[in-house]
Amino acid sequence: MTDDRNPATIDRRRFLTVLGTTSAGGALALSGCSTDNVQKLVPYLVQSEDQVPGLATWYASTCTECPTGCGVHARTREGRAVKLEGNPEHPINQGKLCSRGQAALQGLYNPGRIKAPMARVADGSFQEIAWDDAIARLAGALGKAGGRVAVISGAGRGTFSDLLDDWTSALAGRLVRYETFDDAPQRAANREVFGTDQLATYDFGRARYIVSFGADFLDTWGASIENARGFARSHGFEEKDVAKFVFAAPRMNLTGLNADQWLPTRPGSEAALALAMANVLLAERGGGPVGLAGALAPYTPAMAERETGVPAGTIER
Numbered sequence: 647m648t649d650d651r652n653p654a655t656i657d658r659r660r661f662l663t664v665l666g667t668t669s670a671g672g673a674l675a676l677s678g679c680s681t682d683n684v685q686k687l688v689p690y691l692v693q694s695e696d697q698v699p700g701l702a703t704w705y706a707s708t709c710t711e712c713p714t715g716c717g718v719h720a721r722t723r724e725g726r727a728v729k730l731e732g733n734p735e736h737p738i739n740q741g742k743l744c745s746r747g748q749a750a751l752q753g754l755y756n757p758g759r760i761k762a763p764m765a766r767v768a769d770g771s772f773q774e775i776a777w778d779d780a781i782a783r784l785a786g787a788l789g790k791a792g793g794r795v796a797v798i799s800g801a802g803r804g805t806f807s808d809l810l811d812d813w814t815s816a817l818a819g820r821l822v823r824y825e826t827f828d829d830a831p832q833r834a835a836n837r838e839v840f841g842t843d844q845l846a847t848y849d850f851g852r853a854r855y856i857v858s859f860g861a862d863f864l865d866t867w868g869a870s871i872e873n874a875r876g877f878a879r880s881h882g883f884e885e886k887d888v889a890k891f892v893f894a895a896p897r898m899n900l901t902g903l904n905a906d907q908w909l910p911t912r913p914g915s916e917a918a919l920a921l922a923m924a925n926v927l928l929a930e931r932g933g934g935p936v937g938l939a940g941a942l943a944p945y946t947p948a949m950a951e952r953e954t955g956v957p958a959g960t961i962e963r
């Protein structure tokens with residue numbers, strides 16, 4: 647809502663209008679300190695009883711930036727979210743937020759965000775279109791699709807996720823969820839091994855020796871905040887017996903920077919390293935279910951060295 651009238655020529659009536667609107671309380675848009683891009687000041691017609699001009703209002707909510715779902719407190723001023731903090735009473739993050747959660751407000755305010763429906767034009771680029779036009783085009787396309795509809799969404803939870811489920815079912819379509827750091831492989835592995843596709847929680851706080859096969863557990867893998875809290879307990883100096891941490895991965899990252907030893911591996915070869923280590927441990931200590939030794943036999947340290955690039959002597963140690 648741009649008002650291009652020059653504020654330098656403001657008359658007495660307009661000045662009093664602005665003053666009255668401001669003192670009446672909430673405003674949806676303010677002009678800022680510059681005279682460029684002057685905008686209208688619009689008062690609440692029906693002011694929310696939660697909002698007190700000049701005072702922050704906090705709402706408890708859930709971070710949706712990754713599937714962990716940490717609890718957040720959103721600080722708002724005059725109806726606008728201005729800061730996210732961790733909810734200290736939430737069992738997973740206990741008051742902390744990772745950098746991704748802290749930056750979640752950028753989804754609301756980043757100038758590069760998508761602000762309107764976009765349609766592809768003849769040269770292959772996208773251009774903004776009006777909402778009415780977008781809704782009419784979508785309704786027309788869905789009507790013609792006759793159930794051959796795929797709805798692509800991010801990792802969903804809560805009422806919006808339920809809404810998408812219901813909407814897709816009503817269209818007889820298929821809902822495809824996309825998550826950048828997807829935990830579907832972990833769930834599939836747990837289903838195979840433990841008979842449940844739930845995600846495990848890892849007690850890093852009580853671990854004495856930690857080996858990570860490519861899992862960036864302090865940044866993008868699993869419940870990173872909960873992991874970091876446990877890791878700080880076992881690997882920090884407050885405990886006499888500091889845990890050792892070995893990180894096997896092709897790329898140095900935040901988790902690798904906290905390791906006592908980094909084993910650079912060829913991309914995608916971590917499984918061979920893990921199986922060779924299991925083979926060595928089983929040979930040294932015995933035990934294990936029937937058939938395990940035979941299944942691990944091909945994964946010798948020499949074979950793992952060829953696959954991963956990690957020396958056989960390091961694997962045996």
Ligand code: SF4
Pocket residue numbers: 709710711712713714715716739742743744745746747748869870871
């Ligand atoms: S780990 Fe970070 S991104 Fe994921 S839910 Fe928690 S704060 Fe949000």
